[in-house]
Amino acid sequence: MDRRKFIKYASFTGASFTIAACTERKSNNPQSGVSPRTSPIAVNEPLKVGFVYVGPVGDFGWTYAHDLGRREMEVNLQGRVRSTFIENVSEGADAERVIRQLALDGNKLIFTTSFGYMNPTIKVAKDFPDVYFEHCTGYKRAANVGTYLGRFEEPRYLTGMIAGKMTKSNIIGFIGAYPIPEVIRGIGAFTQGLRATNPKAKLRVVWVQSWYDPAKEREAAQALVNLDADVLTQHTDSAAAVQLAEEKGIFAFGYNTDMSRFGAKAHLTSAINKWGKFYTHKALAVINGTWKPENVWYGIGQGMVDISPLNPAIPQDVQRLVMAKREEFIKGSAHPFNGPVKDQKGVVRVPQGKVLEDKQQLAMDWYVEGVEGSLPKGSLK
Template sequence: MDRRNFLKYATLAGSSFALASCIQGRNSNSQSEVSPSASPVVGNEPLKVGFIYVGSVSDFGWTYAHDLGRREMEANLQDKVKTTFVENVSEGADAERVIRQLALDGNKLIFTTSFGYMNPTIKVAKDFPNVVFENCTGYKRIANVGTYLGRFEEPRYLTGMIAGKMTKSNVVGFIGAYPIPEVIRGIGAFAQGLRATNPQAKVRVSWVQSWYDSAKEREAAQALINLGADVMTQHTGSDAIVQLAEEKGIYAFGYNTDMSKFGQKAHLTSAIHKWGKFYTDKALAVMSGTWQSQAVWDGIGEGMVDISPMNQVIPADVQQLVNTKRDEFIQGAAHPFDGPVTDQKGVVRVPKGKVLDDQGQLAMDWYVEGIEGSIPKSKS
């Protein structure tokens, strides 16, 4: 099962976070535990840590961000760890083979960095109870499998705030990969931030049905530019959109990593993932025998996501506004889906004084107010 099929399992995903309803007051707890696993005892030899990647380490997107985290862990722990990675592994039968081989090769901690690796991870983990596995963006856990993802909706909201102040046409383009809750949530958070600073602005979405396809991303972005978009953003993996924005003299936001080098004038900031601290902490937990199977969903405050340095073309007062909201996210005083939140049909989905909780976000299949168009059915 790949990430495109997430929508079918959203209810299960939400329940795995042990939340009772879709609407709640603010809750700063980002972890839930299942029965603790007996972590493997590691001797004087370095801890062998394996990584499996869905893309290339040179993609400057999702996989590149994870590999930066791997390298940061190596720098932090030096000779205490020995890492290996396998890149460009499809989300199917090949994934199980690669994960199993990483375990057979003696890796005692294995990070499987895509939702589509979830089921193969669980299957292999049952055969290797003394190996610890961590699956990114999945929801299934057993005694020796944990899950993790970043609250990227926080930096998405911040980039939306900037877009609202920088657009002149009041049309902002968003290139989405697949219409699953993960992506819909990001579009929604971006639109929430956009309309917080510019209630007249609208988001137009184009779906490319791919996590990484620079040609499709560029073509879709050009179509939105032709429809009046003067600011672009994305939930896809390539740098093509930032490069196109630079060529066209408009603005854009990167995603996953800092993409400023691909558009020094166009690039406003990037919504970035920062995996290094998490990878370091999990390796230390395995080495100390304190690792437990948890559902980790961390935000800016925990250092898992953020925005990259802002382009100085952004006015100082706008930067201050963004930094203030960022601080509120860190302190737990604000949430990207603070109520009232209305959908595009005018229905209040989140009342005033409440927030859209984790379960509601994990199952999100609706557009917030300010997003044009409809959500296509996810292709399986």
């Protein structure tokens, strides 16, 4: 299973972040009663922190966002940490080898940033009980292994709202990586937002079976344009769709980081992930001896996800509508999957007055109403 195969997720700006403000945050982890480990790092010894990346740091997507977080952590903790990263690490035996080597090299905190690293992380952690591990998007924890991700369905919903107001053809194109719960959930949240502002709009999906392949992503974007899509969005890592949209004179949304540099006119906004404050917080917890294995799943309100600055081409009334919904997400008075939510067959999956629970989101294997086509068979994992 590849990378974020369950779950993948304004900005944490280092300039305003101080060590004094970094206190232990509450967690939704069922293991939150576990006592923190109490082995503070020596005051004069920088904490060595290792990162394992599934893609290149220059993808301007998932891996780039994590590396921005790593660099922000170093700025925030100025000399108290020393970090290193290994990029383009495939899952399986290669991942285990890299994670183990980082532990052998003296890294006391290791972030593994791909779902496919989950089992290798757990395996290596057993052999290094005095090393702390944080696995992004996974669900397996241990005495020295925590998990984390962002509620990217919130910014997805907001971008869907914008798409519904900006489309003229009422056809939106979505480039999907793999048809697994993480991506399906993003498709669903986007479509819920889309239909909230434009009930006539439809979403068409093209799967590329890759997280990062600019050529395939561009081909998929072109195929969607050929199907009359005049707004493109994606759950892949390159800026190929934004670049094609700029060439074609249509609109697009970026993903993971602000991709406006690749299409100033086309780019409406991006659903972004920001990891810097979380990385700072966890590193400081290790330094202070207060680290404990948590299950962190944070949204816009906690600052782990958001949307990038809005394109002025978006009408002011639409911008106000979107920002009002954003505030509702922050306050917890709205949810991307507020009922009623129907699937493609018109079956009510979430009744009025209910929301799609986390457990159901993490196993989502169905399209919401408004998505055309069917999920590829035999590819869900």
